[in-house]
Amino acid sequence: MLHIVTSEEMRRLDARTIDGIGIPAAVLMENAGRALADAVACIAEGRTLAEAGFTVLGGSSGMRESGRRPSPAGKPWVILAGKGNNGGDGLVAARHLTERGFGVEIVYAVSPAELRGDAALQRDIAARLGIPSRTYVPGQFDWSAAGGIVDALLGTGSGGAPREPYASLIREANACGLPIVAADLPSGLNADTGEIADPCIRAAATVTFGFLKRGFVQFPGAGYAGETAVAPIGIPGKLAVEVGVRVRCLTPTVLRETLGADPERPREADSHKGTYGHVLAIAGTRAMSGAGLLCCTAALRAGCGLVTWAVPDAVVPSVIGARPELMLAGIADGGRGDWASTDPAELAQRAEERDAAVIGPGLGRFPGDSLWLRRLWESLPPELPVVLDADALNMLAEAGDFTAWPERKGPVVLTPHPGEMARLSGVSTRDVQRVRIEAAKRYALSRRVTLVLKGARTVVAGPDGGAYVNTTGNPGMATGGTGDVLAGVIGGLLAGGMPGVAAAALGVYLHGTAGDRAAAKRRSPGSLIAGDLLDEL
Numbered sequence: 115m116l117h118i119v120t121s122e123e124m125r126r127l128d129a130r131t132i133d134g135i136g137i138p139a140a141v142l143m144e145n146a147g148r149a150l151a152d153a154v155a156c157i158a159e160g161r162t163l164a165e166a167g168f169t170v171l172g173g174s175s176g177m178r179e180s181g182r183r184p185s186p187a188g189k190p191w192v193i194l195a196g197k198g199n200n201g202g203d204g205l206v207a208a209r210h211l212t213e214r215g216f217g218v219e220i221v222y223a224v225s226p227a228e229l230r231g232d233a234a235l236q237r238d239i240a241a242r243l244g245i246p247s248r249t250y251v252p253g254q255f256d257w258s259a260a261g262g263i264v265d266a267l268l269g270t271g272s273g274g275a276p277r278e279p280y281a282s283l284i285r286e287a288n289a290c291g292l293p294i295v296a297a298d299l300p301s302g303l304n305a306d307t308g309e310i311a312d313p314c315i316r317a318a319a320t321v322t323f324g325f326l327k328r329g330f331v332q333f334p335g336a337g338y339a340g341e342t343a344v345a346p347i348g349i350p351g352k353l354a355v356e357v358g359v360r361v362r363c364l365t366p367t368v369l370r371e372t373l374g375a376d377p378e379r380p381r382e383a384d385s386h387k388g389t390y391g392h393v394l395a396i397a398g399t400r401a402m403s404g405a406g407l408l409c410c411t412a413a414l415r416a417g418c419g420l421v422t423w424a425v426p427d428a429v430v431p432s433v434i435g436a437r438p439e440l441m442l443a444g445i446a447d448g449g450r451g452d453w454a455s456t457d458p459a460e461l462a463q464r465a466e467e468r469d470a471a472v473i474g475p476g477l478g479r480f481p482g483d484s485l486w487l488r489r490l491w492e493s494l495p496p497e498l499p500v501v502l503d504a505d506a507l508n509m510l511a512e513a514g515d516f517t518a519w520p521e522r523k524g525p526v527v528l529t530p531h532p533g534e535m536a537r538l539s540g541v542s543t544r545d546v547q548r549v550r551i552e553a554a555k556r557y558a559l560s561r562r563v564t565l566v567l568k569g570a571r572t573v574v575a576g577p578d579g580g581a582y583v584n585t586t587g588n589p590g591m592a593t594g595g596t597g598d599v600l601a602g603v604i605g606g607l608l609a610g611g612m613p614g615v616a617a618a619a620l621g622v623y624l625h626g627t628a629g630d631r632a633a634a635k636r637r638s639p640g641s642l643i644a645g646d647l648l649d650e651l
Contacts, residue, residue, distance in 0.1 A: 147206020204266025405476025586626025
């Protein structure tokens with residue numbers, strides 16, 4: 115399973131493998147370098163890492179997206195080697211590439227005499243084999259004579275912006291236009307946050323060793339890593355659990371085996387509409403009825419048996435028949451067409467005998483809305499699973515200390531985008547985006563909710579401290595209404611009896627794959643609209 119680790123967790127995994135199990139560090143380095151050479155050979159031939167059988171994060175190739183082609187035949191690959199273990203991985207790759215008939219030249223960032231430990235061992239082996247090498251001097255290398263570059267300069271143990279001479283070497287490598295394959299992570303990329311130093315290698319592909327690093331599943335790092343493959347190097351997978359790794363990549367295998375949520379959503383032959391639950395959607399106003407319609411339709415597409423759409427009374431005439439499969443529940447609103455004059459107690463009565471509630475899409479804001487939401491929260495059946503989305507989250511953010519609200523017995527799922535998450539957490543949007551995984555985990559754990567932090571690589575964090583990072587979806591989904599669809603999907607899955615984290619994770623995965631299928635049918639992802647997702651769910 116694709117565990118996602120921090121640099122400190124990776125350090126502990128290495129130590130446990132070497133000191134606890136007894137697998138020598140030199141063996142791990144040999145395995146890493148061989149995998150790196152496999153990837154270089156693949157890219158030199160113009161293939162993607164996925165085509166070569168690597169386990170790949172996402173499906174696109176950074177090399178192909180940037181317009182790069184297979185490296186010219188006969189031109190050597192340049193191995194940029196730092197003085198640490200990352201450099202040692204590159205030196206092992208140089209040896210394996212040489213054995214396969216590739217031309218190779220090693221460029222040491224600093225004097226080879228500065229290498230220590232296993233990296234020094236690999237330096238000496240390369241020298242005895244007669245592999246050409248030189249020490250980097252700024253501005254004196256002829257990049258036009260090379261066919262490609264291996265970045266083995268800085269690994270997960272480095273921090274901050276690269277210093278000289280590494281910085282100049284990185285800038286020259288980026289500027290030359292050759293395909294770059296990064297060893298473990300692009301030099302200059304923060305392995306924990308995905309932040310980019312100045313400078314940072316922009317890789318066509320990255321072969322990361324043992325486990326995914328968090329920096330690869332957060333932007334901008336994900337964009338600099340290119341096509342990212344995970345190469346096993348001998349670290350037992352069970353150690354991830356032993357050292358406390360709680361973040362995983364959201365895949366069909368994880369959904370099925372860890373969360374018990376099958377993306378295929380099979381049905382029993384003798385089931386009926388009552389088997390799959392009844393959603394109450396509290397959503398939409400006269401000005402934003404479309405949000406409610408998207409949410410309700412998505413809940414049906416997710417597989418729930420019934421959906422009741424609660425809307426202000428004045429809105430009912432305009433939405434009758436908009437989706438024949440929906441039931442409408444008009445809520446007394448004094449003829450306003452919004453929620454300002456509605457009674458939460460009436461909504462709570464409508465929630466009786468329902469299996470989940472979705473609150474927020476197209477709800478709008480009005481004076482006293484935070485108090486209105488709390489009254490609704492306290493009036494709803496305590497066991498009822500609840501999804502809070504959109505303006506319900508903004509009301510919640512202004513309501514004060516959410517931890518002081520009565521704790522619900524049923525699952526609670528919050529689905530904020532980064533701006534809403536910033537308001538909920540009392541920090542800036544930039545701070546949320548900088549540490550997306552940790553921000554989601556902290557909030558979910560402290561508030562005892564399931565938190566879906568939307569955006570590129572959506573994070574699903576549970577009240578138990580675990581988290582999942584989704585890799586489905588595409589930039590075309592950055593359009594109004596897609597969040598309403600997601601809220602409806604999660605609500606529909608909750609109504610069918612799924613636990614909170616499982617429903618949120620499967621909902622996010624299905625939502626992303628629906629977006630991918632919809633985008634594939636269009637000439638440009640930019641033409642995607644939220645309604646396109648409904649037919650692909």
